Structures are given as structure tokens and as C-alpha cells.
Amino acid sequence: MQSIDFLKVVKGFLLSISLMFIVTGCWDSIEVEQSAFVSVIGLDKLGSDKIEITYLISNPQGGGFSNVVGSSQKEPPAEIITLKVPDILSARDLLGASVTRQITFTHTKTLVVSEELARSGLFLSNIEAALRDREIRRDMFLVVSKEKASEFIRGNDPKLETRPHKFYEFMSERWKDTALVPLSTMHTLLERTEGKAGLFLNIYGTTQKFNANEAANEDEYLASEINKSGGNPIQMIGSAVFKDGKMIGTLNGEETRLSQLLRPNFQIPSLLSTYQDPLNKDYRISVRIIKEEDTKVKIVTQGDYPKLDIKVSVLFDILAVPSGIDYIKNFENQQLLESYVSKAISEKAEKLVEKTQEEFGGDPFMWSTAVRKKLSTWDEYERYNWMGKYPQAQVSVRFEAKIRRLGKQGSPSEAIRTGDDK
Incomplete structure (x- = not known):
């Protein structure tokens, strides 16, 4: 029993010595x-x-x-x-x-x-x-x-x-x-x-x-x-x-916003923006754009130059309608607004794609990730020369915008509809 106790004491002593070397203290700390x-x-x-x-x-x-x-x-x-x-x-x-x-x-x-x-x-x-x-x-x-x-x-x-x-x-x-x-x-x-x-x-x-x-x-x-x-x-x-x-x-x-919306993965939850009122060009409608789905990028790499088909699905909430036109209860007006917003964003996106091809000669939309999926190795990707082919690529961009929420107010007030500013 005494030999066992002695061994315990020795082990404890050796462990304490070891800890002294491991725990170095604060010798290199800076106030x-x-x-x-x-x-x-x-x-x-x-x-x-x-x-x-x-x-x-x-x-x-x-x-x-x-x-x-x-x-x-x-x-x-x-x-x-x-x-x-x-x-x-x-x-x-x-x-x-x-x-x-x-x-x-x-x-x-x-x-x-x-x-x-x-x-x-x-x-x-x-x-x-x-x-x-x-x-x-x-x-x-x-x-x-x-x-x-x-x-x-x-x-x-x-x-x-x-x-x-x-x-x-x-x-x-x-x-x-x-x-x-x-x-x-x-x-x-x-x-x-x-x-x-x-x-x-x-x-x-x-x-x-x-x-x-x-x-x-x-x-x-x-x-x-x-x-x-x-x-x-x-x-x-x-x-x-x-x-x-x-x-x-x-x-x-x-x-910059459009460039990020066109990317396959977009992490911004919502964007505040305005679009011209399709039924009264003197006013703009305030909306909140929400993107819940990844951008769909279809690409054909065969041929001299690639062909891309880009589809972006977004939702939007109606925040303000200064013109007083009823987009809340009138279903036909809602469909018209959805079609107008979809077309407006698509046209701006197409102009941006043209600008990146003609002025910059490069792709800021990270579509290269879709190209890599079509090719087997990195060497094959380098030989394909995506940067060199992009300026002549055929690109089709389509935004599909759907109303998610109609806002908190059921319909425009009588004063707004009649234009009464008193």
C-alpha cells in the first residue's frame, strides 16, 4: 500500500512539473x-x-x-x-x-x-x-x-x-x-x-x-x-x-443590383425600388423585390460561341402607389403591373449584358460556374476560354415578377383617387 501511495505522489509531482511547462502564463501579452x-x-x-x-x-x-x-x-x-x-x-x-x-x-x-x-x-x-x-x-x-x-x-x-x-x-x-x-x-x-x-x-x-x-x-x-x-x-x-x-x-x-440578381446565387433578401406606373407615366410605384429562388442558367457550349438562357424569378410587394390607381382590388391591373415590372427589369438586364460584352469584354454575373459544370477538367475549361468567348455569346435574359403582397392599405383613399391635395 505504501509503494502505491508513493507512486501516486511521484505521478502527481511529475504532472505538476509538466503543467508548469505547458501553462506558460502571460509573458508575451500586451496591455x-x-x-x-x-x-x-x-x-x-x-x-x-x-x-x-x-x-x-x-x-x-x-x-x-x-x-x-x-x-x-x-x-x-x-x-x-x-x-x-x-x-x-x-x-x-x-x-x-x-x-x-x-x-x-x-x-x-x-x-x-x-x-x-x-x-x-x-x-x-x-x-x-x-x-x-x-x-x-x-x-x-x-x-x-x-x-x-x-x-x-x-x-x-x-x-x-x-x-x-x-x-x-x-x-x-x-x-x-x-x-x-x-x-x-x-x-x-x-x-x-x-x-x-x-x-x-x-x-x-x-x-x-x-x-x-x-x-x-x-x-x-x-x-x-x-x-x-x-x-x-x-x-x-x-x-x-x-x-x-x-x-x-x-x-x-x-x-450593380442587376449584376447580383443575375448571379446563380444571390444572398440579399430584399431590395427597395421604384418603377413607372404603367397606367399613369407621371408617377412611380414603390416596391420591395424579393428573390427566393436561384437564377436558372442554361448554357450550350457547343459551337463557336456559347448560347445562354437566363431566367430570374422574383416576387415583389407593393409599397406605395402615388397615382391612386387601384392595384389592390383590381385583378386586371395587378396582371398588367406584373407584366410591366417583368418587362422593365428584363430590358434593363439585357442592356447591362450588352454593356459588359461590348465595353468590358467580360462576365460579372459568375456564369462561369455553369460553364465549368459542362466541362470535365480545369484544363478543358482553360482551353474553352470562357473570357474570350463571352463577348460574342448569345444571351437571352428573362425576369418573371409576381406580386407577393399588396400592402397594408386595402385601396387608395378617395382623396388620392380624385387628386384632392387639400
């Missing part, structure tokens, strides 16, 4: 007040051999509320620093010349690139260089700014967020809701470019007002064209179009 978290990175073209890189560094102690432990009302919530360097990696240590805290990129969620750099041959090489830093995340959102990235970052002035990093975090949720911009990340850019899968659509934005588009409807704007006053000057709507890792053009908000 929050010693850290500087980079929230946004901006890249600008600077000649042929250098770039200008801008960091928005969040202060974990600054700009806080008085009841937050460790916060300081006297310290600013963020600091913006711009450096001129040969590449994105060499700038990190250079920050140490003026920033006393340890720089970390683990919380960086947004990379802003100027349109000038995006249209140059230096863009893709700098993106690939950034990924060599183990702290840089591939799911970081990409934003192309109409002006310099440094001006975009400094010009962003959120009124409702004390901490600047929260603005980009909250905006990413709005992008998912509205589909006015594509959800573009570093990972999806490289995936589309390396996979030779077609065009890549990137978030497009600006903090400057260039030319307001007075004639546009709710989603027909491009960044800088929205006629608004007050609030944050930033506008992010539409998309920058990339081909082979280089920006070649833009799409407005409506075209």
Missing part, C-alpha cells in the same frame, strides 16, 4: 494601452516605383465615454498617418518612428485604394504583397475611392459614431441589405482574378461631390452623383469593374 489598432489602410500611386500608404489608427482609450474603464476623454479616438514607401510591407516598421504603441493589423477590416492606383499595373502586386503579412486578413473589404485614398480616409466624417472603425463595421451591414455596392474582399478579388472567372465588381466610393445627377431615380447613381446635403459627405454606391486585376470601368447602383 491595451500599449497597442495601436489599424482600422483602415489606404493606398495611392506615387510615381512608378513608390506608393503612398495611409493608416487610420484607432486609439482603444480615446474618444470613450466617462463610464468606460480605461477610456480617456483627452485622447483623440484615432490618428491618421501617411507615409511614402516602396511597398506596403516596408511601411510597418517606419510607423515606429512616430507611433509609440505597438502596431497591429489584426483588426483591419477595410482597404481603400484610389482609382488612379486601381487603373494602374501596380494595384494587384501591392495587394498580393499585403497578404504576405500574417496579420492581414483576406476577408478585408476593398473600397475604390474616386479621389486619393488619403483624401477619402480624411474626408470621411461620421456624425453618429465616436470611434471611426465602427463606421466601416456598420456600413458593411448596410451593403448586405441594399446591394447598391457589391460585397468585395481581398479574397474574392484574387479568387476571381486567378480563376479566370470573369469580371470582379468592387465597392466604389468618394467623399467629394463632383456632378449631382438630378434626373436619376433611387438606385441609378454612381458615387459622387447623389444630390444630398448635411451629414457625412461620404457616398458609397455603384461598383468599380476589374478585369485581370485592373480597373476598367464603373457600374451605377442599379446596374
Whole structure:
């Protein structure tokens, strides 16, 4: 019995010693007040051999509320620093010349690139260089700014967020809701470019007002064209179009939405839009578009050029009928409205397809996934040369829109029907 107890003591001692080596403690920990978290990175073209890189560094102690432990009302919530360097990696240590805290990129969620750099041959090489830093995340959102990235970052002035990093975090949720911009990340850019899968659509934005588009409807704007006053000057709507890792053009908000609707899998639950009233051209009807089914893509790869038949089924809720025409109880008017909305979306989609074929020479709709299903191997897909064949492809697009809900009001009020505005 004594020998057994002795063995238990020895085993316990050895186990305790082992745990001392396994549990290393906090010898490599860093206090929050010693850290500087980079929230946004901006890249600008600077000649042929250098770039200008801008960091928005969040202060974990600054700009806080008085009841937050460790916060300081006297310290600013963020600091913006711009450096001129040969590449994105060499700038990190250079920050140490003026920033006393340890720089970390683990919380960086947004990379802003100027349109000038995006249209140059230096863009893709700098993106690939950034990924060599183990702290840089591939799911970081990409934003192309109409002006310099440094001006975009400094010009962003959120009124409702004390901490600047929260603005980009909250905006990413709005992008998912509205589909006015594509959800573009570093990972999806490289995936589309390396996979030779077609065009890549990137978030497009600006903090400057260039030319307001007075004639546009709710989603027909491009960044800088929205006629608004007050609030944050930033506008992010539409998309920058990339081909082979280089920006070649833009799409407005409506075209960006259509591009995503035409994709086989569309994850946005609903879209708010307006269409001309078919019975009174002076008014527009407000609707909510819902897509519950995947886009049906039929493709024939035989022959010199492919033939595609695209069918998109959507539902829509009637939200507002300013003309006062009865689309609620009148069944014939409902059928007319369904036919009109289906035709209107189909015609716009056909124009967009023509634009991508003639102007961009590439497919932003991810129809390449349907092509791959027709081919056995990756080598066969490369030989088929989808990107080269798409501009001459025969494409037929058909939207089928059906009314889902008629709204909360049973019928237009008497004042609306008679045009009484008193």
C-alpha cells in the first residue's frame, strides 16, 4: 500500500512539473494601452516605383465615454498617418518612428485604394504583397475611392459614431441589405482574378461631390452623383469593374443590383425600388423585390460561341402607389403591373449584358460556374476560354415578377383617387 501511495505522489509531482511547462502564463501579452489598432489602410500611386500608404489608427482609450474603464476623454479616438514607401510591407516598421504603441493589423477590416492606383499595373502586386503579412486578413473589404485614398480616409466624417472603425463595421451591414455596392474582399478579388472567372465588381466610393445627377431615380447613381446635403459627405454606391486585376470601368447602383440578381446565387433578401406606373407615366410605384429562388442558367457550349438562357424569378410587394390607381382590388391591373415590372427589369438586364460584352469584354454575373459544370477538367475549361468567348455569346435574359403582397392599405383613399391635395 505504501509503494502505491508513493507512486501516486511521484505521478502527481511529475504532472505538476509538466503543467508548469505547458501553462506558460502571460509573458508575451500586451496591455491595451500599449497597442495601436489599424482600422483602415489606404493606398495611392506615387510615381512608378513608390506608393503612398495611409493608416487610420484607432486609439482603444480615446474618444470613450466617462463610464468606460480605461477610456480617456483627452485622447483623440484615432490618428491618421501617411507615409511614402516602396511597398506596403516596408511601411510597418517606419510607423515606429512616430507611433509609440505597438502596431497591429489584426483588426483591419477595410482597404481603400484610389482609382488612379486601381487603373494602374501596380494595384494587384501591392495587394498580393499585403497578404504576405500574417496579420492581414483576406476577408478585408476593398473600397475604390474616386479621389486619393488619403483624401477619402480624411474626408470621411461620421456624425453618429465616436470611434471611426465602427463606421466601416456598420456600413458593411448596410451593403448586405441594399446591394447598391457589391460585397468585395481581398479574397474574392484574387479568387476571381486567378480563376479566370470573369469580371470582379468592387465597392466604389468618394467623399467629394463632383456632378449631382438630378434626373436619376433611387438606385441609378454612381458615387459622387447623389444630390444630398448635411451629414457625412461620404457616398458609397455603384461598383468599380476589374478585369485581370485592373480597373476598367464603373457600374451605377442599379446596374450593380442587376449584376447580383443575375448571379446563380444571390444572398440579399430584399431590395427597395421604384418603377413607372404603367397606367399613369407621371408617377412611380414603390416596391420591395424579393428573390427566393436561384437564377436558372442554361448554357450550350457547343459551337463557336456559347448560347445562354437566363431566367430570374422574383416576387415583389407593393409599397406605395402615388397615382391612386387601384392595384389592390383590381385583378386586371395587378396582371398588367406584373407584366410591366417583368418587362422593365428584363430590358434593363439585357442592356447591362450588352454593356459588359461590348465595353468590358467580360462576365460579372459568375456564369462561369455553369460553364465549368459542362466541362470535365480545369484544363478543358482553360482551353474553352470562357473570357474570350463571352463577348460574342448569345444571351437571352428573362425576369418573371409576381406580386407577393399588396400592402397594408386595402385601396387608395378617395382623396388620392380624385387628386384632392387639400
